[in-house]
Each structure stands twice: as structure tokens, then as C-alpha cells.
Amino acid sequence: MSAQTIRVTLVRSLIGTRQDHRATVRGLGLRRLNHTVELPDTPQVRGMIRKVGYLLKVEG
Incomplete structure (x- = not known):
């Protein structure tokens, strides 16, 4: 992973959003x-x- 990228993972369900x-x-x-x-x-x-940070895990 280079310094120019961000790794994003969906960790909470979209149900009810x-x-x-x-x-x-x-x-x-x-x-x-x-x-x-x-x-x-x-x-x-x-x-x-x-905007949707409460659903995500962000690295980098």
C-alpha cells in the first residue's frame, strides 16, 4: 500500500441506514x-x- 492510498473496510451493516x-x-x-x-x-x-465513517474502518 503506497502513501497515496487509503484502505477502507465496511464493518457495519447497511440495514436501516x-x-x-x-x-x-x-x-x-x-x-x-x-x-x-x-x-x-x-x-x-x-x-x-x-459522511459514512460510522460504518467504516479506515487505515492509512
């Missing part, structure tokens, strides 16, 4: 519980992570 939060999680590329993706460290990605 708002529709726009579900869309944000899908936009991050996360599909299921405990799914991990590496994303570029950009202000846009950081904003998406901040």
Missing part, C-alpha cells in the same frame, strides 16, 4: 460486510469517508 449513505458506500466500491478496498487519498474520497 439512509439511502444516500448506502449510495455513498457503493460509490466507495464497498459491496458487502468486511469488504476492503484501496482508494486514492483525495479530498473527494475523504469527504465520502467522513
